[in-house]
Amino acid sequence: MNPDTTLRADADWWRDAVFYQVYIRSFADGNGDGVGDLAGIRSRLPYLADLGVDALWITPFYPSPMADHGYDVADPRDVEPVFGDLAEFDALLAEAHALGIRVTVDLVPNHSSDARDWFQAALAAGPGSPERGRYLFRDGRGADGSEPPNNWPSVFGGPAWSRVPDGQWYLHIFAPEQPDLDFTHADVLADLEETMRFWLDRGVDGFRIDVAHGMAKPEGLPDMVPMEDTGLLADHGPGDHRFDQDEVHAVHRRIRRVLDQYPGTMAVGEVWVSDDDRLARYLRPDELQLAFNFKLLTAEWSTEDLRDAVVHSLASVSGTPAPACWVLSNHDRPRHVTRYGGGETGLQRARAAALFQLALPGAAYVYNGDELGMPNVDDLPEEVLQDPVWERSGHTERGRDACRVPMPWSGEEPSYGFSSSPETWLPMPADWAALTVEAQAADPSSIQSLYRKALRLRSSSPAFAGEELQWLPAPEDCLAFRRPGGLVCLLNLSHAPVPLPEGPVLLASADVSAGQVPVDAAVWLQG
Ligand code: BGC
Secondary structure, eight states, rough: OHHHHHHHHHGGGGGGOEEEEEOOOOOOSSSSSOOOOOHHHHEEEEHHHHTTTTTEEEEEOOOHHHTTTTTSSSSSSSSOTTTTTTHHHHHHHHHHHTTOOOOEEEEOOBBTTTTSSSHHHHHOOOOOGGGGGGEEOOOOOTTTTTSSSSOOOOSSSSBEEEETSSSSSOOOOOOOSSBOOOTTTHHHHHHHHHHHHHHHHHHHOEOOOOOTTTTOOOOTOOOOOOEHHHHEEOOOOOOOOOOTTTTHHHHHOOOOHHHHTTTOOOEOOOOOOHHHHHHHGGSSTTOEEEEEEEEHHHHOOOHHHHHHHHHHHHHHHSSSSSSOEEEEEOSSSSOHHHHHHSSSHHHHHHHHHHHHHHHHHEEEEEEEGGTTTTOOOOTOGGGGGOOOOHHTTTOOOOGGGGOOOOOOOSSSSOOOOOSSSSSSSSSTTTTGGGHHHHHHTTTTHHHHHHHHHHHHHHHHGGGGGGOOOOEEEOTEEEEEEEEEEEEEEEEEOOSSEEEEESOOEEEEEEEOOOEEOTTTTEEEEEO
């Protein structure tokens, strides 16, 4: 059957889809400038189809001065020349669809780039002008207005306000180059809808919504309770007025109304809200289809953390139409190989975590390089660091570059087939020859081969049917659960091997042929 026809027929495809996050700068470079691009993605589509992913999430590729590597969007309805052009995007979309892969793109509604025409017009027009009304310009406090209008901190460090030459201040929850938009202004929502339709009309299958718990700010922009900085994009909970305001749900309802006009499309929200009931509100029938589960992304390698992540994620979707949505790593957080201890231990745990994640009911996101067991590159020289966090924190936080190093594809030395140039936007380690896609494809015991087998089974075996999860009794420091279709997953987090449960083995992250599940291993069985 023509995959295009199949794609359109299945409106709920996203409920159990495996999405592959392409951090565009770091996936594949098609034009030899050392920066990943659309042509690079296009050339690697056969790899992604063979790996077995259902859909892509491509991080922002829109015109941008790159103050936050594309999350500062100067024009949401075009392509940044570094990444290609609209024709290249259309070709990528058509080829992905022909291979049965859906394509979702990033939507960055909360803020624009300071280079966007709107912001430039706001600067030129001056205080009190309608142009300033699309952003959050305010007078400062103190006798001469030299104090910021409130005490909100920027997520990237420093105050969330910058002053312009005429004395007013504007709000930026992220970098100063990312002014927050005012969603009470009709133009802002209308523009967001126009952007959505622009990409939906081209044929995209959905969106990942950046800072989906932002967008609404409380009336009067009151001070917030000063709180300790718990790290980038951490959920600071109630009292943090920058996020999770009730009015944000009206924006999500508008977004959903547009999506509903394009059957088979969806949105997943980046919602850093840890309270289960608050998170559930974003998943009401007329809001988002999916919200990332960040408890798994931040969990340490422990039974308590991992079980807690699963229990809370399932609790937050129960009572909503949404399935859970699992993620182990992304471009904002340390890669899980490193989070789990790094080295051989980190890799074994990442193999087991892959089976754990992919056995859970709902949708799953795989970050590019997860399937290679890529670690963080924590020893990047200071002079190459690019994340705005590095500068904004006064060189106390290195930021997110360590988890954004380009992917190695083939060969023995940098850039390992990522680019035709040996120079890449972040340097690649000298010892990654064994990590490449090519090297791992030839090795049936590699983590890449494990992912390929896991994704095949997940999409073909009836064992994965049903969205419920039943916890099973398990040896101490192990987790075990069963899915209605019969899949049993056992994860051994203890310090000794445990007996292999009965039943045919579907897949294991380590050798279970001796009738035992090794330390830091997981197994799938037909129960
Ligand atoms: C994205 C980050 C980005 C921030 C500001 C996030 O949540 O994932 O990479 O820096 O939004 O747009």
